[in-house]
Amino acid sequence: MTPSHEHHILIVDDEVNIANALKRIFRNRGYRIHTALNGAEGLVCLEANKESISLIISDQRMPGMSGSEFLEQAKRIRPEIIRILLTGYSDVAAIIDAVNRGEIHRFFTKPWNDEQLLAQVEQALEQYELKKENQRLQDLVKNQNKQLYELGIKQKNIIDAKTQELEKKNQALNKSFMSTIRLLVTFVDVINPSLGSYIKQTAELAKRVARDCNVQGDALRDIEIAGLLHDVGLLGLPVELISKDESEMTEGEAKFFREHVTISLFLIQSVEKLKPASDTVLYHHEHYDGSGAPNGLKAEAIPLGARIIAAAGDYCKIVNLWPEDRNRIIKKVRLAFGPEMIKGIEDYPPAAMLGEIGERALLSGINTKYDPEIISKLIKYIREDRQHRESRITRQVRMHSLESGMVIAKDLRTMDGKLLLSKDIILSPYMIGVIMRLSRARLIEDTMEIVVQQEGS
Numbered sequence: 001m002t003p004s005h006e007h008h009i010l011i012v013d014d015e016v017n018i019a020n021a022l023k024r025i026f027r028n029r030g031y032r033i034h035t036a037l038n039g040a041e042g043l044v045c046l047e048a049n050k051e052s053i054s055l056i057i058s059d060q061r062m063p064g065m066s067g068s069e070f071l072e073q074a075k076r077i078r079p080e081i082i083r084i085l086l087t088g089y090s091d092v093a094a095i096i097d098a099v100n101r102g103e104i105h106r107f108f109t110k111p112w113n114d115e116q117l118l119a120q121v122e123q124a125l126e127q128y129e130l131k132k133e134n135q136r137l138q139d140l141v142k143n144q145n146k147q148l149y150e151l152g153i154k155q156k157n158i159i160d161a162k163t164q165e166l167e168k169k170n171q172a173l174n175k176s177f178m179s180t181i182r183l184l185v186t187f188v189d190v191i192n193p194s195l196g197s198y199i200k201q202t203a204e205l206a207k208r209v210a211r212d213c214n215v216q217g218d219a220l221r222d223i224e225i226a227g228l229l230h231d232v233g234l235l236g237l238p239v240e241l242i243s244k245d246e247s248e249m250t251e252g253e254a255k256f257f258r259e260h261v262t263i264s265l266f267l268i269q270s271v272e273k274l275k276p277a278s279d280t281v282l283y284h285h286e287h288y289d290g291s292g293a294p295n296g297l298k299a300e301a302i303p304l305g306a307r308i309i310a311a312a313g314d315y316c317k318i319v320n321l322w323p324e325d326r327n328r329i330i331k332k333v334r335l336a337f338g339p340e341m342i343k344g345i346e347d348y349p350p351a352a353m354l355g356e357i358g359e360r361a362l363l364s365g366i367n368t369k370y371d372p373e374i375i376s377k378l379i380k381y382i383r384e385d386r387q388h389r390e391s392r393i394t395r396q397v398r399m400h401s402l403e404s405g406m407v408i409a410k411d412l413r414t415m416d417g418k419l420l421l422s423k424d425i426i427l428s429p430y431m432i433g434v435i436m437r438l439s440r441a442r443l444i445e446d447t448m449e450i451v452v453q454q455e456g457s
């Protein structure tokens with residue numbers, strides 16, 4: 001194999017005739033020749049042609065710097081350069097030492113044989129080219145690996161960014177979906193504010209209990225949806241029937257009442273995205289001991305969401321749908337739960353009485369109607385909310401002083417007792433407009449109790 005590149009050779013010799021003889025040999029073979037008369041000059045030439053010189057032939061005996069010393073320094077400048085030493089027989093010991101230290105690749109004794117010298121130089125240059133090509137390929141692979149790595153990182157970053165973007169869009173869609181469901185519930189508010197409050201409070205409590213049971217993501221959202229929609233089928237039923245405990249109902253009323261599950265389910269199944277909430281809605285009247293409807297499912301066979309909504313819904317029904325009249329409450333409690341349930345709270349204000357009855361109803365239904373673990377979590381949140389309400393400071397505000405963002409502390413009712421807005425609602429400019437009109441028409445009082453601040457905040 002003949003070296004394929006046009007190589008530059010540096011010849012260093014203080015004897016001009018030897019340098020010229022060498023120059024002729026290599027120039028005739030197409031090599032480009034540089035010459036120097038001593039080591040120092042040779043180093044200057046090498047620095048100036050660092051990238052092009054691939055082989056050096058240096059005489060050993062030169063004034064100032066010996067050939068092996070010069071080649072040692074040349075190696076530091078360009079380690080891969082081929083270094084050949086020309087020498088007389090008397091210098092053999094120094095040469096062997098230089099070869100052993102790796103400072104030179106080959107050496108020739110004077111007088112040399114032209115053909116042998118050329119053959120050795122060509123062979124050395126072939127190796128030089130192979131090494132260079134090998135290095136080039138290694139650099140190429142290294143560079144390509146680096147590019148692949150960077151590309152991989154870039155692709156990963158793009159994928160990460162796209163995933164984040166999709167997640168954000170998904171969250172926005174879910175948010176907008178939930179806003180639509182909540183908007184639907186505000187229609188219930190308009191038609192029947194008590195039922196609206198009952199539905200919203202049930203969904204809110206169910207969500208907190210479900211989260212406490214380690215339910216997350218879509219499953220948590222589905223329980224909230226079921227909380228908001230499980231009883232929309234009640235909308236067409238008379239309020240008197242809705243507020244009854246099942247134990248108070250006649251057989252005919254109970255049959256009629258149970259139809260609300262079918263209606264709620266029908267509405268939910270008509271929207272694809274609501275379908276995962278179907279089972280929770282279908283089974284929210286099952287009992288923990290298997291005595292419920294429609295399938296008589298027992299304990300953990302009842303979906304968790306349905307067990308939560310069954311308990312949260314029954315509590316919220318009492319506090320939102322029962323009449324706020326002491327005598328009527330006492331009568332209902334005796335009918336639904338027996339006289340023991342009212343003991344010790346006969347003199348409570350109606351709202352406090354309903355809260356206490358709600359809790360007692362949950363506790364009395366443990367292991368029969370309700371899952372005990374869910375009741376313990378639910379009561380914790382009910383008490384937290386009560387404490388929160390009791391510790392807040394309220395004041396009476398004239399209707400013309402109402403501002404958007406104020407929170408209603410007590411239910412707002414018409415003069416004839418019809419519920420208009422439930423407590424804890426945040427006033428919007430539209431609501432204030434309606435309140436002002438009703439107030440001017442003397443259909444409601446001229447003042448309203450609003451929350452000023454939470455105690456200690």
Ligand SMILES: [Fe+2]
Nearest residue numbers: 230231260284
């Ligand atoms: Fe129901």
